[in-house]
Amino acid sequence: MNDKKHLSVSAIQNGTVIDHIPAQNLFKVISILGLDKIPNQITFGTNLESKRLGKKAIIKIADKYFERDEINRIAIVAPLAKLNIIRDYEVVEKMLVEVPDEIKGIVKCVNPKCITNVENVTPKFRVVDKKSVSLKCHYCEKITDQEHMNYL
Amino acid sequence: MRNRSLVSINDLTKDEIFRVLDLAEEFERNPIQRIMEGKVVATLFFEPSTRTRLSFESAVNKLCGRVIGFSEASTSSVSKGESLKDTILTVANYSDLIVMRHPVEGSARYASEVSPVPIVNAGDGANQHPTQTLLDLYSIRKTQGKLDNLKIVMVGDLKYGRTVHSLLMAMSQFGASFTFISPVELRIPQEYKIYLNELNLSYEEHTDLAENIKNADIVYMTRVQRERFSDPMEYEKVKNAYILRNNMLEGTKPNMRVLHPLPRVNEINTEVDNSPKAYYFTQALNGVYTRMAIMTLILGLK
DSSP: OHHHHHHHHTOOSEEEEEEEEEGGGHHHHHHHTTGGGOOSOEEEEEEEEETTTEEEEEEEEETOOOOHHHHHHHHTTOTTOEEEEEETTEEEEEEEOOOOSEEESSEEOSOTTBGGGTSSOOOEEEEEETTTTEEEETTTOOEEOGGGOEEO | OTTOOBOOGGGSOHHHHHHHHHHHHHHHHSOOOOTTTTOEEEEEESSOOHHHHHHHHHHHHHTTOEEEEESSGGGSGGGGTOOHHHHHHHHTTTOSEEEEEESSBTHHHHHHHHOSSOEEEEEETTSOOHHHHHHHHHHHHHHHSOOTTOEEEEESOTTTOHHHHHHHHHHHTTTOEEEEEOOGGGOOOHHHHHHHHHTTOOEEEESOSGGGOTTOSEEEEOOOOGGGOSSHHHHHHHTTTTOBOGGGGTTSOTTOEEEOOSOOSSSBOGGGGGSTTBOHHHHHHHHHHHHHHHHHHHTTOO
């Protein structure tokens, strides 16, 4: 109920609202999705009260819809994020972000001696912990955790 | 295992491990067989490891296969800037199987993905060295008559020691209990303790060597290297504390054997070499039988 009211205040006509982003990862989401490089109108709010996350962030992107694999990219830093797809001011679809079992590309392996950081090899990980998002490198078998994550 | 690469010990099921050990036993009884005739094995050593390379080459030679390769990167096209992928794709044209040692971690997994012929990982940086683990398992089974429910004491550099980590993972499949003896700075990483806890396997941690080997079935020694210490003072303090001597063997179990992946520097006093409990040179010989078995199974020759 509250949500709807909130949306109608700063409503976008068409586009995507990404909600439930952990506040500290807002700018990571922006950079992963390349939102800093697109011409669309974007509003975002951060450090909003959230029962689930403590402090959350929200992004509203006008005239933009995301593909599945783009959403997977967000999942790594915002595993609980929810996408509202807006058409003509109405939420026509809600999408939950899901952390995949395997991640290809996106994240760099934390191990400087890993083949993916030495030769032209796309990093690949198995997600060993979906909650805290910790990744085991398919190649060097080292763990990259949330804290040490760098993005390609 | 036919036509499959061997990159990590975790690639093998328990049954496959037994298959390797059983075949190695067969080769120990009858080491000269002409089964690899007409096969070419490439040994690509992007960093030198004389012991491992010679062990593989001896294994191929005893089975009448042929060996090509290089023993360090400077004598190969890598020094001209060739990528690993290009090297592998080229050498795969010349060989039926590639044995590879490389300083970069994950390089063997990557090679196995691009190579049309199977890859045997002979060490990729600090990551994996599965044939070492298999020869350790072979040595343990041979000296103890079994792999189940043994007491394994690991000594030395337990933080960085690749061989101890792989052996720990492998032996935990067989319900081993562990004693870790190391300087504080080189303790076994937390992730392995968590792993053992999850499996409900018991372990102890100590800093004193002599006191804690009395109940051991296997004492697995490793080298404590100066460069592993952030504080050189720490190294000076502990460097002599992890040297195994003959008098420490008194009161140990009769079936106990001392293993070491070699090369040894001074962590096992040479006086121990003549003890019936010293097993590390035979362990190296077992490496040849084990590698014969691994290559034979991968090439589908038995």
